[in-house]
Amino acid sequence: MLFNSFAFLLLFLPAALLLHWLVERFRPDWRLPLLLFLSLGFYSYWDWRFAPLLATSVVVNWLVAQAFIRTGRDILIPLAVITNLLVLAIFKYFNFFADMANLIPGMQASHWDLALPLGISFFTFHHIMYLTDLKKGKAPRYDLVRYGLYIAFFPQVLAGPLVRWSEIMHQFEGRPYQRPDAEERFARGLMLLVIGLAKKVFLGDQLAQLANPVFQAATNGASVTMADAWQGTLAFTFQIYFDFSGYTDMALGIALLFGIVLPQNFDVPYRATSLQDFWRRWHMTLSRFLRDYLYIPMGGNRHGLAVQLGALFATMALGGLWHGANLTFVAWGALFGLGLGLGVLWRRAGGLMPAIAGWALTFLFVAFAWVLFRAPTFEGALKIYRGLLGLSGIGSGFKWRTILIAAAIATIGPTTWDFVFKLPARRWLVNTSAILFAVLFALVMLKLGDDGSYEFIYFQF
Template sequence: MLFNSFVFLLAFLPAALILHALAERFRPGWRLPILVLLSFVFYGWWDLRFVPLLAASIGLNWLVARAFLRSRNAVLIPLAIALNLAVLALFKYLNFFADLANLIPGVAAPHLDWVLPLGISFFTFHHVMYLTDLKAGRAPAYDLVRYALYIGFFPQVLAGPLVRWSEIMHQFDERPYARRDAAERIGRGLMLLCVGLAKKVLLGDPLASSVNPVFQAAAAGKVVTLAEAWQATLGFTFQIYFDFSGYTDMALGLALLFGIVLPQNFDVPYRATSLRDFWRRWHMTLSRFLRDYLYVGMGGNRRGLGIQLGALLATMTLGGLWHGAGLTFVAWGALHGLGLGAGVLWHRAGGRMPALLGWLLTALFVVITWVLFRATSFEAALAVFKGLFGLAPIGSGFKWRTILIAAAVAMLGPSAWAAVHRLPPHRGLAAAFALLFVIVLLKIGDDANYEFIYFQF
C-alpha cells in the first residue's frame, strides 16, 4: 500500500497507531512484537510472495550474527554479506548481466522475468551495515524481535532512509509516550507526514505530465525539441526530488508517531555549490553508506591521490549500478565519480570559485546527468541531449509554471525537517495542516496515484 493512498492513510495507519498505543499503555512488552507484525502486514500487502523472502533474510542474518558471536569464525560474516549481495544480484541484476553476456557473439543468455521484491536493496544494505560493524566489534548482539524491527520497520523498509543500527536500536527500549516531549513529537510527526504528502501529491506527481511523454517519445525514437528536452529534464529534476524527499518526510513523520527518530535524508540539495556538497545533501544516508562501507574500504583519501580518484570513480559507479540494473545508471554514477574527482583535483591545485558560479556549474551538471538516470536507453538519452544542446528543432509550448513553482519551493525554503521543528505549537498552525491534509486527500481521490520513483530501485 502506498503512503499516498486511502487504504494506508484512513485504514492501516489509524489501526496501527491504536494497536501501538494500547500496547504501550497496557502491555509495553508487546510493543515491539506488534511493530514487527505491523511491518510484515504492510510489506505483505504489496505481494505476499515477498514476505517469506524478508522473513528468511532477517532470520538467516540474525542466526549468522549469533553464530559469529559464539564461534568468532572470521569467515561467517563475509560469507553472509556475499550471500546477501548474491540474492540482491539474483533478483535485480541477473537480466542485466545476461544483456551484457549477449553482447558477446554467439552467446544467448536467457532472461528470467522475476518480480523485483520491493525494498530488497534497502534491507540488504541494512544487513551489510550491521554485519560489517559486528565483525569490526562495533555492534552488539540483539534479540530476533529487535533485529527484525531494525530491518523491517515499515516506514523505511521500502525506500529508506538507510539507518545504522546505532541510530535506532537504543530507541526501541524507550517508552515513547511517557516522554515529556511525546505530544510535540506526535504533532511534528503529523506535520512531516502532511508536508511529505503535499510534496509528492501536489508538486512531484503533477510534473509527471511534463516529463513522461517526452522521455517516452525519446524511447520510441522520435525527435525531441529543445523546448521539450528542457521541459522534461527540468521537470524530472524536481519530480524526483519531491517524490523521494516527500517519501522521506513521510517516513520520518510516521516513525515519530511511533516514537522513533530516523535520520534525515535531504538538506536542500539544489542549493549545493559543489558536487561534493550536493552529495552531502542528496540521499544523505546512501552517500554516508557509500563513503563508509565502500569508499573508505577502497582506501579513500588515505593512500594517495591516485587511489582516492579511483575509489571515488568506483564508488559512484557502483552507486549508479545500485540505483538500477542498466548501463545508463552505470554511466550516470561514473559521471558523478568523475565530477567528484575533478573537484578533488581543483581543490588540490588551490582553485577557488565564487559560490554563485559553483552553484551554477553544479546545478547544470546535476540537471544534465539526470537525463541518463531517467532515460530507458542511451539512444533515448541521446535524443534528449540533442534537444538540450540545440541540435533539434526549437519547438514550443514549454510548460514553465509548474516547474517554476517546484524550483522555488525546492531551492528557496528550508528542508521540511528544519521547517517543522522551527514552527511553534499553535492552534492556527494545526488548523492549517489539517486543511492541507484534506486538500491532499481530495487530490488523491481525484487523480491517479503514482508509485514512488525509488520503489523500482
C-alpha cells in the first residue's frame, strides 16, 4: 500500500485515524497495541508472507535483549547483531556475493530467487541501534508491544527515517489528543502529508519521466547526446530528492497525526557548500547512523589521518552497498568516500574556497555521482558520462522547464518542516491554509487518478 495510493489515502489512513481517536479517548491502554496491529496490517498488505519475518525479527531481538538484561552476557548482543546482518545478507545480498564468488576461476555459486522483504534494511538498522545502545548501558528495557512498535511503526517501517529509540519511545506514553496544541499539531501533520504528496506527484514523478528514458537508452547500449545526458542527470538529481524528501514529509506528517514526532531527514541538501555539508543535510538519519555505528567504531578522526581516511572510505563504500546489491552502488559510495577524504586533506592543508565555488563543485560532484546510483550497469553509466562530456554529440531538445522549477524549489525554498511549523497559529491563517491544502489535496488526487504514480525510490532498499 503506497503512501501515494487511493487505498492508503482514502481507506487505510482515515480508518486508522478513526480507530486511533476512539481508542485514545475511551480505552487509552489499548492505544499502543492498536498502533502495533495497524502497523503489522499495513506491512502485511504488501505481501502477507513478509509479516512473519518482521514479527519473528521483533520477537527474537526482544528476547535477546531480555536475556542480556537478565544475565549480562556481553556475547549475546554481538551474536544478535551478526544474526540480523546475516538475515539481511541472505535476502538482499546472497546473489550479489554469489556473483562475486563466480568471478573466481572454478567457482560455481548458485543463485537463490528470494523476494526482498520491504523495509528489511531499515528495520534491521533499528534493531542494531537499540541492541548496541543496550549493550553500552544507554537503552532501557521495554516490553514487547513498545519494542515492536519502535521497529514496525508504519509511517517509517518501509523507508525511514531511521529513528533512534531515544527519539520515539517516550512519545508512546503520551495522550496526543489531550494536549492543548492537539488540533494545531494535527493540522500541521496534514500539511506535511499534503505537501510531501504534492512533491512526489507534481515534481518527483514528472522528473522521472525525463530521467528514465535517458538511463534506459544508455542501459540498452545507445549513445547519449550531451543534451540528453544533462537532462537525464539533472532530472534524476532532483527526482530522487523530491521523491525521497516527499516520502519523508509524508511519513513525518502521518506520524504527527498519531501524536508522534519523527526526526527530520533533509535540510536543503542542494545548498551544501562541501561534501561534508551535503551529508549533514541529505538522509540525515542514515548519515548519523553511519557516523555513530560505523565511522566512529572504525576509529573516526581519533587515531590519525590514515585511519580517518580509511574509515571514511570504508563507511561510505558500505553505505553504498546498503543501498543495493550492485557494484554500481558500491562505486557510488566509494566515490563519496574519496571525495570526503579529499575534503579532509584540503581542510588540513588550510585550503579556502569561496562559498559559491564550494556550492558549484559540490553540486556537480553529487550530480555526477548520482549517475552511478541510477544506472544499473557500469556500461550504462559510462554512456551517460560520455554524453555529459560531449563525447557523443551535442544533441538538442533539452527539456528544462520542470528541471528549472525543481531546482529553484530545492535550492531556494525552505524545508517543508520549517515552512509548516513557521506558519503562525492564527485562526484566520489556519482556516485559509486548510482551504488551500484541501484544494491541493484534491489536485493531487486528480493527478493520481490521471497518470498513476511511481513507487518511491527508497522502497527498493
